[in-house]
Amino acid sequence: MKRNIELEEAQALLLHDACPAGEERVSLALAADRVLSLNITAPADLPSFDKSPLDGYALRAADTVRAKEASPSILEVIEEVAAGYAAAKKVLQGTAIKVMTGAPIPEGADVVIRFEDVIRIGNIIQLTVPLKSGSNIIRTGEDVKTGETIAKKGALIAPALSGLFAALGCAEIPVFKRLKVAIASTGDELVDVSQPMGPGKIYNSNLYSLVAACSRMGVQVEVLGNVVDQVAAVAEKIDQGLQLADMVITTGGVSVGDYDAVPAALESIGAEILFRGVNIKPGSPAIAARKDGKFILCLSGNPAAALITFELIAVPLLKKMMGLSSYLPVKTQAVFNDDFIKPSPQRRFLRGHFHLGDEMNFVTLTGGQSNGMLQSMVNCNVLVDVPGGSGKLLKGQKVKVMIIDDINGR
Amino acid sequence: MKRNIELEEAQALLLHDACPAGEERVSLALAADRVLSLNITAPADLPSFDKSPLDGYALRAADTVRAKEASPSILEVIEEVAAGYAAAKKVLQGTAIKVMTGAPIPEGADVVIRFEDVIRIGNIIQLTVPLKSGSNIIRTGEDVKTGETIAKKGALIAPALSGLFAALGCAEIPVFKRLKVAIASTGDELVDVSQPMGPGKIYNSNLYSLVAACSRMGVQVEVLGNVVDQVAAVAEKIDQGLQLADMVITTGGVSVGDYDAVPAALESIGAEILFRGVNIKPGSPAIAARKDGKFILCLSGNPAAALITFELIAVPLLKKMMGLSSYLPVKTQAVFNDDFIKPSPQRRFLRGHFHLGDEMNFVTLTGGQSNGMLQSMVNCNVLVDVPGGSGKLLKGQKVKVMIIDDINGR
Numbered sequence: 001m002k003r004n005i006e007l008e009e010a011q012a013l014l015l016h017d018a019c020p021a022g023e024e025r026v027s028l029a030l031a032a033d034r035v036l037s038l039n040i041t042a043p044a045d046l047p048s049f050d051k052s053p054l055d056g057y058a059l060r061a062a063d064t065v066r067a068k069e070a071s072p073s074i075l076e077v078i079e080e081v082a083a084g085y086a087a088a089k090k091v092l093q094g095t096a097i098k099v100m101t102g103a104p105i106p107e108g109a110d111v112v113i114r115f116e117d118v119i120r121i122g123n124i125i126q127l128t129v130p131l132k133s134g135s136n137i138i139r140t141g142e143d144v145k146t147g148e149t150i151a152k153k154g155a156l157i158a159p160a161l162s163g164l165f166a167a168l169g170c171a172e173i174p175v176f177k178r179l180k181v182a183i184a185s186t187g188d189e190l191v192d193v194s195q196p197m198g199p200g201k202i203y204n205s206n207l208y209s210l211v212a213a214c215s216r217m218g219v220q221v222e223v224l225g226n227v228v229d230q231v232a233a234v235a236e237k238i239d240q241g242l243q244l245a246d247m248v249i250t251t252g253g254v255s256v257g258d259y260d261a262v263p264a265a266l267e268s269i270g271a272e273i274l275f276r277g278v279n280i281k282p283g284s285p286a287i288a289a290r291k292d293g294k295f296i297l298c299l300s301g302n303p304a305a306a307l308i309t310f311e312l313i314a315v316p317l318l319k320k321m322m323g324l325s326s327y328l329p330v331k332t333q334a335v336f337n338d339d340f341i342k343p344s345p346q347r348r349f350l351r352g353h354f355h356l357g358d359e360m361n362f363v364t365l366t367g368g369q370s371n372g373m374l375q376s377m378v379n380c381n382v383l384v385d386v387p388g389g390s391g392k393l394l395k396g397q398k399v400k401v402m403i404i405d406d407i408n409g410r
Numbered sequence: 411m412k413r414n415i416e417l418e419e420a421q422a423l424l425l426h427d428a429c430p431a432g433e434e435r436v437s438l439a440l441a442a443d444r445v446l447s448l449n450i451t452a453p454a455d456l457p458s459f460d461k462s463p464l465d466g467y468a469l470r471a472a473d474t475v476r477a478k479e480a481s482p483s484i485l486e487v488i489e490e491v492a493a494g495y496a497a498a499k500k501v502l503q504g505t506a507i508k509v510m511t512g513a514p515i516p517e518g519a520d521v522v523i524r525f526e527d528v529i530r531i532g533n534i535i536q537l538t539v540p541l542k543s544g545s546n547i548i549r550t551g552e553d554v555k556t557g558e559t560i561a562k563k564g565a566l567i568a569p570a571l572s573g574l575f576a577a578l579g580c581a582e583i584p585v586f587k588r589l590k591v592a593i594a595s596t597g598d599e600l601v602d603v604s605q606p607m608g609p610g611k612i613y614n615s616n617l618y619s620l621v622a623a624c625s626r627m628g629v630q631v632e633v634l635g636n637v638v639d640q641v642a643a644v645a646e647k648i649d650q651g652l653q654l655a656d657m658v659i660t661t662g663g664v665s666v667g668d669y670d671a672v673p674a675a676l677e678s679i680g681a682e683i684l685f686r687g688v689n690i691k692p693g694s695p696a697i698a699a700r701k702d703g704k705f706i707l708c709l710s711g712n713p714a715a716a717l718i719t720f721e722l723i724a725v726p727l728l729k730k731m732m733g734l735s736s737y738l739p740v741k742t743q744a745v746f747n748d749d750f751i752k753p754s755p756q757r758r759f760l761r762g763h764f765h766l767g768d769e770m771n772f773v774t775l776t777g778g779q780s781n782g783m784l785q786s787m788v789n790c791n792v793l794v795d796v797p798g799g800s801g802k803l804l805k806g807q808k809v810k811v812m813i814i815d816d817i818n819g820r
Contacts, residue, residue: 029618029621032621046784047612047782083599084611085609100669101665101667102597102711103599142783143783158788159626160787162619162621162622164615164784164785167713168613169603187494188494189492189493190494193438194581199496200459202577203578204576206573208438208439208576209570212442212573213569216443257511303573307569333768359770371463372457373552374456374553374570375456375574378571378574408817
């Protein structure tokens with residue numbers, strides 16, 4: 001067991017052995033926001049035939065080489081083709097076929113001229129300028145060529161990718177199985193929001209925030225609820241979670257206090273403890289363990305600490321287990337828009353709100369930074385990564401941030 | 411009816427009359443990612459009692475004023491309190507109560523000292539330095555004060571906000587009703603991905619991309635499927651959508667071609683056309699109409715044009731109807747990381763990928779920019795807003811962008 005390791009070592013230890021639960025094929029309509037389990041190559045060209053980008057006439061450029069204002073080229077319109085249909089006739093010398101947007105280019109034609117650019121009288125059209133062969137034709141495979149890799153294993157299936165799969169006729173999509181996580185909170189002080197309050201008790205907030213955070217990621221959740229600070233009870237809950245899910249997350253009971261039942265519970269079920277303690281504030285008492293190949297993450301019970309370590313330690317693991325190819329927190333820099341005068345002997349993560357700027361990006365603290373304070377998590381979309389041994393942070397200095405929620409300005 | 415209006419006028423016309431379908435109260439567990447329909451004020455202080463942030467001893471600072479290394483203050487430990495319980499006794503002169511992290515501060519105590527900082531022998535603790543009254547106590551209301559506004563009407567209920575509601579005992583949350591949108595695609599050329607292909611046909615991609623995009627936003631979707639280019643059929647489909655949902659979105663059939671059935675269909679059902687044509691490329695033929703107070707948005711059938719106008723015109727409307735207080739696309743600037751040599755006589759939106767930079771943010775084009783090209787939408791997270799009348803765009807110049815998807819670096 002490792003003790004008080006660096007965050008990056010904790011992440012690496014977990015990620016090293018993390019893998020998705022399996023693969024399945026789902027119909028395209030159910031594949032939205034799932035994670036691709038294979039590279040996808042295009043089974044066809046897109047578009048699959050030459051087509052017209054506009055409403056006009058398909059004809060032979062050769063028939064227009066001598067077209068002038070004074071002596072227009074004159075062509076007979078022999079057919080009309082809407083999108084969705086193929087022309088019955090060919091375009092031969094002296095003829096044209098009317099084509100609507102999206103209609104296939106009829107055989108024999110090599111150019112399309114738009115409606116507005118010809119004079120039509122009865123079945124005759126007049127053209128007054130020569131046309132360039134190939135103009136106004138969308139070519140087969142112009143968007144995607146057969147065999148081209150259109151999406152890679154580990155990609156999230158975003159709306160446009162669903163559309164692209166549809167356009168290419170991919171009716172079934174290989175995706176990683178949905179990840180299932182069991183979540184429990186430990187602590188004699190915890191009361192569910194639906195239950196009556198009592199002296200010394202608090203409402204359990206971690207369960208609600210972590211269940212919501214997992215669900216938002218597309219992870220299925222088994223809600224195990226609250227459990228008292230007793231080794232046997234905690235052990236039973238963790239074992240139950242291991243039966244029901246691919247992974248277990250608990251909050252509370254991880255310190256070194258007399259009532260912190262989690263370490264002993266992990267020992268009693270024979271879990272291998274991977275690390276105990278991470279050198280960050282808040283959230284330093286986090287524990288990671290493994291049993292039967294499944295991970296158990298035990299986070300601090302302090303609400304903000306629980307959420308912050310969830311983002312820093314659990315989310316990368318969950319993402320890798322979901323099959324996502326990109327799973328580490330994205331880091332960037334921003335200009336600090338506050339003063340934070342407390343020194344940071346230990347590496348500290350401050351809750352901040354990231355603002356995109358036209359010239360530079362800013363980060364503003366979202367409020368009180370104590371372990372237990374929850375309100376400052378509400379608008380927190382980045383964590384300011386303050387190295388251990390730092391003194392005051394002053395307004396205007398560049399700081400490192402890790403992105404934990406939308407920075408899209410919502 | 412207005413024709414070929416500016417994007418911002420189109421947005422304003424729709425947003426002016428847009429409002430949520432109604433409100434409801436849901437249990438906290440079901441409120442995640444819903445939209446608040448009322449401001450929420452804290453019903454209690456958080457924390458609701460003074461508590462210990464650590465495992466230690468609660469005592470009276472007055473008992474330690476003369477404490478020194480040579481003559482320690484000596485106190486009797488009279489009780490032990492775990493988190494979740496209240497002390498039975500009071501701290502009187504010469505006594506201390508052992509408190510665990512999160513336990514209420516016993517009556518009479520005004521300071522907590524951590525375990526490691528005292529010498530304990532039997533029931534006696536020795537302190538060698540005077541303590542400052544108030545140290546190591548988390549104060550009632552330190553995080554949230556009763557009556558404080560903790561979240562505003564129109565806020566998305568993010569995971570931390572779910573947690574904060576739980577912590578404050580908010581078991582039922584007022585939210586806007588889920589928005590329901592009906593989506594149909596028009597076009598004789600369209601075939602569903604599950605159906606056999608035929609000459610001149612294409613697979614319908616818009617339905618899949620738009621259904622996925624709406625679902626991702628938390629909008630419920632009625633999938634109306636494909637409909638042929640016939641006025642009566644399109645009219646019936648739109649009317650069906652209006653029965654089933656709060657709003658209808660269609661793609662295709664909006665141009666001025668002979669087979670474009672949507673304008674006549676809107677007329678035939680007696681819908682009021684709000685505008686026809688928006689001065690942007692791609693997607694200029696978009697139409698908005700209203701019937702029985704419900705909006706009907708009819709977008710271009712070209713896949714990229716459909717998605718781009720969905721983002722620029724439909725999304726702000728959907729967001730406002732969901733009740734979100736922030737609904738317009740977020741704009742920022744970035745350094746253009748490509749050359750785009752085509753001039754833009756008309757205002758044009760280019761598909762780009764936004765990169766956060768330590769010094770400045772960049773945007774790179776995602777591929778071909780033709781109306782029908784879909785592949786370049788797949789990694790598109792911003793649209794570069796190119797003003798009408800622009801010449802070439804060159805690498806290194808600043809451009810305006812609108813954010814349409816995560817720019818978090820995923």
